[in-house]
Amino acid sequence: MARGSSAFVAALTAASVATVGFLAYRAQAGVPPNLGTRPGVSAKPTATKAPRDSRNPTALPSGSGxxxxxxxxxxxxxxWLVSADERVENxxxxxxxxxxxAPxxxxxxxxxxxxxxxxGTLVEHVVRFTGVRGVVIGFSAAVDGAAPAPDPAVRTGGIRESxxxxxxxxxxxxxxxKVVVIR
Structure with missing residues (x-):
């Protein structure tokens, strides 16, 4: 096979994989919240709050992966940013x-x-990890450093950091x- 053909096939394969990934992401965002549940059974996960160290409220909660x-x-x-050796980096x-x-x-x-x-806020360092009924969820920082409380009338998924x-x-x-969400 010629070198140009190999590059074309590789590019076509990469484009196909990206397209399938994008379509899967969009499909996940459009799934009704009660899909796959029996009548009378909640579709929301029932998660209990992970145990905390009362002496150190910023300590990594047990049961967080x-x-x-x-x-x-x-x-x-x-x-918490946790290293492979279970050390809290930050x-x-x-x-x-x-x-x-959801947890x-x-x-x-x-x-x-x-x-x-x-x-409508200009944000940087955006790290996205899921979506909830059409709202993308991820971490970000406002470029102007502002951190106003979110407007409950506007559906936003930005988790703001400094x-x-x-x-x-x-x-x-x-x-x-990996991103682990806990209560």
Whole structure:
């Protein structure tokens, strides 16, 4: 086979894989919340809050997974960046959007250096990991450093960090990085 043909086939394969990935992501965002449940059974996962160390409220909660990962507590509005050897590399507070992800294990699906958020704010170091009924969920930092409370009337999935913490997240959470969401 000629060298040009191999490159063409490789490019075509890469484009096909990217297209299938994109379509799977879009399909997941459009799945009705009650799909696959029996009548009278809630589609929402029932997760209990992970145990906390009362002496050190910023300590990594037990039951938050294993291995290298980002841990995000919806109830505590806090993130932990955990190395493969279970050492907390960093932890910091965040300000969630108006839409929370369900507890579970995800992976970073896309990243953007700088975009405009769903609330109209210019954000940087965007690290996305899931979607909830059409709302993309991910970490980001406002370029102007502002951290206003989210407007509950606007469905937003941006979990805001300080600019310094956003840069730390950007360096840690590359495509495929595990993200564990806990209560």
């Amino acid at each position: 294993v291995g290298e990962r980002v841990v995000y507590s919806v109830d505590d509005d806090r993130v 932890t910091f507070p965040v300000i969630p959007g108006s839409v929370d992800p 579970g294990t995800y992976a970073v699906t896309s990243r953007s250096q700088q975009v405009t958020g769903t609330d 600019r310094a913490d956003g840069e730390t997240m950007w360096m840690f959470a590359t495509i495929g990085q």
